[in-house]
Amino acid sequence: MKHSNETITETGPETGAATGETPTALDWRDGDMPYSLAFDDHFYCQTDGRLECGHVFLSGNGLPKRWLEREGVFRIGELGFGTGLNLCETWRQWKEARNGRSRLHFISFELYPMKAEEIDRALSRWPEVDAERKALTALWPAEPKGRVEIQLDDETQLTVVCGEALAGISASAESFDAWFLDGFAPARNPDMWSLEIMQALFAKTTPGGTFATYAAAGFVRRNLIAAGFELERRKGFAGKREMLCGTKPFG
Numbered sequence: 001m002k003h004s005n006e007t008i009t010e011t012g013p014e015t016g017a018a019t020g021e022t023p024t025a026l027d028w029r030d031g032d033m034p035y036s037l038a039f040d041d042h043f044y045c046q047t048d049g050r051l052e053c054g055h056v057f058l059s060g061n062g063l064p065k066r067w068l069e070r071e072g073v074f075r076i077g078e079l080g081f082g083t084g085l086n087l088c089e090t091w092r093q094w095k096e097a098r099n100g101r102s103r104l105h106f107i108s109f110e111l112y113p114m115k116a117e118e119i120d121r122a123l124s125r126w127p128e129v130d131a132e133r134k135a136l137t138a139l140w141p142a143e144p145k146g147r148v149e150i151q152l153d154d155e156t157q158l159t160v161v162c163g164e165a166l167a168g169i170s171a172s173a174e175s176f177d178a179w180f181l182d183g184f185a186p187a188r189n190p191d192m193w194s195l196e197i198m199q200a201l202f203a204k205t206t207p208g209g210t211f212a213t214y215a216a217a218g219f220v221r222r223n224l225i226a227a228g229f230e231l232e233r234r235k236g237f238a239g240k241r242e243m244l245c246g247t248k249p250f251g
Helices: 049-060 085-097 116-123 127-139 165-171 195-203 218-227
Strands: 026-029 033-036 072-079 102-110 147-153 156-162 176-181 205-213 230-234 243-247
Touching (some): 049 085, 049 243, 072 195, 085 102, 085 127, 085 156, 102 165, 116 127, 127 147, 165 195
Parallel strands (some): 072 102, 072 176
Antiparallel strands (some): 230 243
């Protein structure tokens, strides 16, 4: 959900369709690449969204390495479920790395959930996650709303909280080990990257917990620092100059 410049576009509270389009309105480009008409943005990197997930969100959070020594539940929070691509690639890598002593709980916050057939179409370009795509879409509700709970396998649970991110994060009883910050580009949807949201997710992050994001806009960086995270800049994916990752300090 990314890749515009850093000029800020005024939108409504965190949702907001900058273009006046119906928030769920989609255009399909290059056959099976969904494009949000409301936010005027792609749902994933046009180069290769699956590889970007590995570079930015998994590697940026020290995964899958952190799973190898984990016991108990490892909880990932995500801003923006979108097509479910990050979930599918994370689940694929988790199945290869899990140690039998831990479980994965993937919790995503999504205001405008897609339909199963839209998810299926969007993910069909990656045969690497065929199994995960088919399992996800088979279990996806016809009308996702509220808190969607899906048991993907014995060691993997998916929760999608449908609604505004700030309210969902603030109301969450869970604490998170890692965050995938993958809302639409800051220039398209700045409210998703607000200080209030960063403070809320910082409060729900375990000490030593991490985040990663493709976004590197100045106000995003400042909000993450103001919320309390220790920041690191890394080389971005597919020619993007930089990405951000960071940690919640102990103590």
